[in-house]
Amino acid sequence: MKSVVIDKRRDKVNDECGVFGIYNNDDLDLVSLTHDGLYGLQHRGQESAGITVIEDGEPYTVKDLGIVSNIFNEKNLGKLPKGKMSVGHVRYTSHQYLDRAATQPLVMRYIEGSLALANNGAVTNFAEIRAALEKGGAIFQSNSHAEVIGYMISTHRIDSDSIEEAVLKTMGILKGSYSMVISSPTKLIGLRDPHGFKPLCLGKINNSYIISSESCAIESIGGKFIRDVYPGEMVVIDNEGFHSYFSEKKKTTSLCLFEYIYVARPDSIIDGVNVNLARRKAGEILFNENPVEADIVCGVPDSGLDAAQGYSAASGIKYATAFIKNKYIGRTPDGVGNDKTQRLLKNRLNVIKNIVDGKRVVIIDDSIIHGNTSAHIVKVLKDAGAKEVHVRISSPEFVHSCYFGMDLPKSEDLISNRYDVEALRKRIGADSLKFLSVEGIHKIAEGCKIGLCDGCFSGVYHADKPKIIYEDKFANKIKKY
Ligand code: SF4
Numbered sequence: 001m002k003s004v005v006i007d008k009r010r011d012k013v014n015d016e017c018g019v020f021g022i023y024n025n026d027d028l029d030l031v032s033l034t035h036d037g038l039y040g041l042q043h044r045g046q047e048s049a050g051i052t053v054i055e056d057g058e059p060y061t062v063k064d065l066g067i068v069s070n071i072f073n074e075k076n077l078g079k080l081p082k083g084k085m086s087v088g089h090v091r092y093t094s095h096q097y098l099d100r101a102a103t104q105p106l107v108m109r110y111i112e113g114s115l116a117l118a119n120n121g122a123v124t125n126f127a128e129i130r131a132a133l134e135k136g137g138a139i140f141q142s143n144s145h146a147e148v149i150g151y152m153i154s155t156h157r158i159d160s161d162s163i164e165e166a167v168l169k170t171m172g173i174l175k176g177s178y179s180m181v182i183s184s185p186t187k188l189i190g191l192r193d194p195h196g197f198k199p200l201c202l203g204k205i206n207n208s209y210i211i212s213s214e215s216c217a218i219e220s221i222g223g224k225f226i227r228d229v230y231p232g233e234m235v236v237i238d239n240e241g242f243h244s245y246f247s248e249k250k251k252t253t254s255l256c257l258f259e260y261i262y263v264a265r266p267d268s269i270i271d272g273v274n275v276n277l278a279r280r281k282a283g284e285i286l287f288n289e290n291p292v293e294a295d296i297v298c299g300v301p302d303s304g305l306d307a308a309q310g311y312s313a314a315s316g317i318k319y320a321t322a323f324i325k326n327k328y329i330g331r332t333p334d335g336v337g338n339d340k341t342q343r344l345l346k347n348r349l350n351v352i353k354n355i356v357d358g359k360r361v362v363i364i365d366d367s368i369i370h371g372n373t374s375a376h377i378v379k380v381l382k383d384a385g386a387k388e389v390h391v392r393i394s395s396p397e398f399v400h401s402c403y404f405g406m407d408l409p410k411s412e413d414l415i416s417n418r419y420d421v422e423a424l425r426k427r428i429g430a431d432s433l434k435f436l437s438v439e440g441i442h443k444i445a446e447g448c449k450i451g452l453c454d455g456c457f458s459g460v461y462h463a464d465k466p467k468i469i470y471e472d473k474f475a476n477k478i479k480k481y
Helices: 030-040 074-078 126-135 145-158 163-173 215-220 258-263 275-289 303-315 340-346 372-383 421-428 438-444
Strands: 002-005 018-023 048-055 058-065 085-091 106-110 113-120 179-183 188-192 201-205 208-212 224-228 233-238 241-246 296-299 323-325 348-351 360-365 388-393 432-435
Touching (some): 048 113, 113 145, 145 163, 188 208, 215 224, 258 303, 275 388, 296 303
Antiparallel strands (some): 018 208, 113 179, 201 224
16 A cells, blocks of 8 residues: 555635524534534634634533544533533634634633624624724733624624524625524524525524534534525524514525535535535536546545546546545644644645556546645556546636635735646646546536536626725734644
8 A cells, every 4th residue: 555645624615613503492412413513524624723602691611622522521511511502613724823722612701691602604894893993992811703703793783682693794894705603592503694605504403403514414413404504594493583684685696616525424405405416516517527547447535536526427537546534643632733743743644555556537526726635646646657647627717816715825926827738747747637627517406496607717706895904903913732
């Protein structure tokens, strides 16, 4: 077996979090279920995780830097009360440093008691809102968008009749992307931005309600998916039941297409489209657009695997498993932090020599950001004896950055802006290199109930980019943990 160590975190798109919450109308073990729900969302963020349980209006929180299995244990979860509601969060940060104060759920005191907030997204007018609040004397503990949102809700609550009105007023000001779970002392609230950039859905377990970034987490705790939260919708669950409100309905909505290609778990259904089937379809279309003669087709774990099966089904080329991913490295005590070695180890892939030796191999991956991962993969396949290596990418070329919560490099740092496809092929050492077309990626999500964003591929965004980029003057002064 040949081994390749790849820093996929640095050479991949990273998403910005998963959110989860339960309103307990039964006698559920809320703490365990929220823990298991976060486990089901772990793929959306591995740098911090937290659970807040609300009992008699008071919040009780366990949160830390790290992955779910490293943070939570019987001892710390055992200290949480049974609870009426829970809010959970897993986080990936796009910042170069880890700001411990930004770990979520963020718990903030306001006029009625406490708010617990968990967010997935990027508010594009964050810099302006924060500057205005700071000029008014506001003090923030972190660089978190959730903290600013919490501050806005608490401010609006003063001249609103209800928390619902305060949240809707806040939604009316926020721009960009956010999918959130928030608890007030008596209500569990879910909100999704009017563009619908990030997924958010509703489920039920017995008589209790669940709000989650993805349906896979609802099903993983034995719950039933009910429906997606609509773009611009705020759902509220309290002791009178379930209520729905809208802040704004946009004509053009923009679910991130990369959720289907890479971010979401394949067993999730997002806005009516099954992620596994979307990835298989990407593989099928990829073959129809870019056929090649080969002996086997393989996927780069994990998100390349379904697309490779689709490519195999469309082409008749035998599907094979060429890479084994070490599943246990992610459970090392330091699942986070800045230790490069740990991060590299997290993504160790081993190539199975006898599968590829002497073969013409099609290898499917989900994207190319810097090209280093692809070059490594081609090299180890060739070192293991592959006669030819044909790289197929199940998304179009990244040529623009993302302003809506996906951690893509600046446009000028994207490899596809510095090399054309032929030059990139040579650079990674492949015998051929092809990408899915922009038209092709739209076909993978046919039947999606809302509009789709392809901004990083096409340069066309259906929402305004940030006018000012927030710069944290103290970023370099924050101690690394
Ligand atoms: S620009 Fe790209 S990564 Fe960002 S939301 Fe749109 S499709 Fe997703």
